[in-house]
Amino acid sequence: MFRYILRRLLQMVLAFFGTTLIVYALTFAGQGDPIQALAGERPVTPAQRAYLTEKYNLDQTGVGGFFYRYFDYVKDLLQGNLGESLTGRSIGDILQQAWPVTVRLALIALAVAIIFGVTAGVLAGIRRASIFDNSTLVLTLLVLGIPTIVLAPLAQYFLGVKWQLFPPTAGSDPTFYALLLPGIVLGSLSLATALRLTRASVAENLRADYVRTARSKGLVKRRIVVVHVLRNSLIPVVTFLGVELGNLMSGAIITEGVFNIPGVGFNLFRGIRTEDGPLVVGIVSVLVVVYLVSNLVVDVLYAVLDPRIRYE
């Protein structure tokens, strides 16, 4: 197990450099004149141009120059310095403000998925072909079929604006209550998937041979379901939820955009829209790390839950 984790950590280093390189290249390679892009419509004086060329090492051209700047960037990155956005703010500061909001939103969404999705999935799996099972099927297909870009404004309009059950937007430094509706909208997709997954898994495990054995031991039905079936059924569900938490932590561009939540996705979207290269690369680099770590945690968790998985 230790060796497995070590090997995975080494793979993570490779994945980290690979992804940052690609994002860095895609963001900067396409720009014709980065200095003009920075200045926008305004003219650039030769003195400013010389200063910026010096500052961003733009005097080195071609592939060599690109890698020079990339390694320069990575060097800073490894020292914990994410650099500055084109607006002059420290990217580290931006993330420090944005992340707690996104994490809170992610936890609300995940809680919604677990509390409603897994519970309903277990019930639907036990009562196959019942009214409950069929109605959850229709509801989840509906949720899975509606894109967030439609669902989020709908929820905002009806629940926030028209019936005023929730605040329609969050704004800076949002409260738990303000994040609740966006959290539910964001979690609904995970909820639907978690429900389908749990239902299928429970239904399959209820037919397993070991259930027949447990019955022949004379165990009460409740124990067979709660101890034997559930423990086996939740292995794929926990894996899914772990990966999903990684996804949610990296921000939700659409949901954060619609509800005006100053989280990671919100900032990333702003960076892309304003062609703020350093900001985009900085955020994505950190997202890559979050994603890699959450995936490693999921894999280790999987081995803990299922003794048949042995990582050599």
Add this chain to the structure above:
Amino acid sequence: MTVNPTPASATPEGGHLLELRDLHVEFRTNEGVARVINGVSYHLDAGETLAVLGESGSGKSVTAQAIMGILDTPPAFVRSGQILYRGEDLLTRSEEQRRQVRGKEIAMIFQDALSALNPVFPVGWQIGETLRQRAGMSRADARRRAVELMDLVKIPGAAKRIGDYPHQFSGGMRQRVMIAMALALDPKVLIADEPTTALDVTVQAQIMDLLADLRRELNMAMILITHDLGVVAGVADRIAVMYAGRIVEHADVRSLYKAPAHPYTKGLLESIPRLDVRGQELSTIKGLPPNLMRIPSGCPFHPRCPYVQQVCVDEVPHDLVLGDGRTSACHFAQEVRDDSVAR
């Protein structure tokens, strides 16, 4: 079973320990009703071994699951009949009373121990679970007893292996774990449903020997379900041969092997490869087992039977008593037996 006032080892006057009377089970599916068990009657006395023999789909496992009360309902429904344990009909008991019987009075082991054991719990935990849940043992006592049981079924280094998971055992050892689990509550009847089918030949023999030894030591009665005539010979006292959900022949092992009195049994025996008859093509039973949704009229074996006459198509044969407790559900049972002897 608390309803039974008689002491544990006693069987009611003149009755059998376990007796099936005219059991009918059907599977109701979307495609139609499959009549899987069509009037099975057999009995088991304390301390004896009954082998139930038959092809896949003959209903031998379903019968066993009906005795245990672990049929999946739906699709399986017990339509009629009686399952008498110590003279009391289990089918009239409540689910809770039947649960009490499971494991404690009648226990069962299954064909594929790998899938029959829960993959995510250690074997010691699974054996101990029965003791904790059913006998009210403490965690420590259950663990100690689990080691004893694993020793009893001759798992080497039982104390060390108690924390291992099912996938860490070999096939034979896994089946021993299954057996240890079934023996946890000292059952009076052990149903072994093809216990050696998933194992290779040398291990098969070891498991059969173990079962025979344990049955004797613990003075249990055993129902051994198998499709393998070779497995039966050394272990069983009596044999019930099943075909299409019926018992077609019922006899003690010696007389059945010497002179089968049903064409199906005869066919089964003749299809065993023999060392003394070399160079000849192995005889087989032609045709396929019947579709249980459309069981042939009359004798269900008639489409495959070399003795078939018009009467076989028209009339269901009744059990013909041949003496010594032998029965055969064949219109020509005498002829078949005489043929077998003459051979």
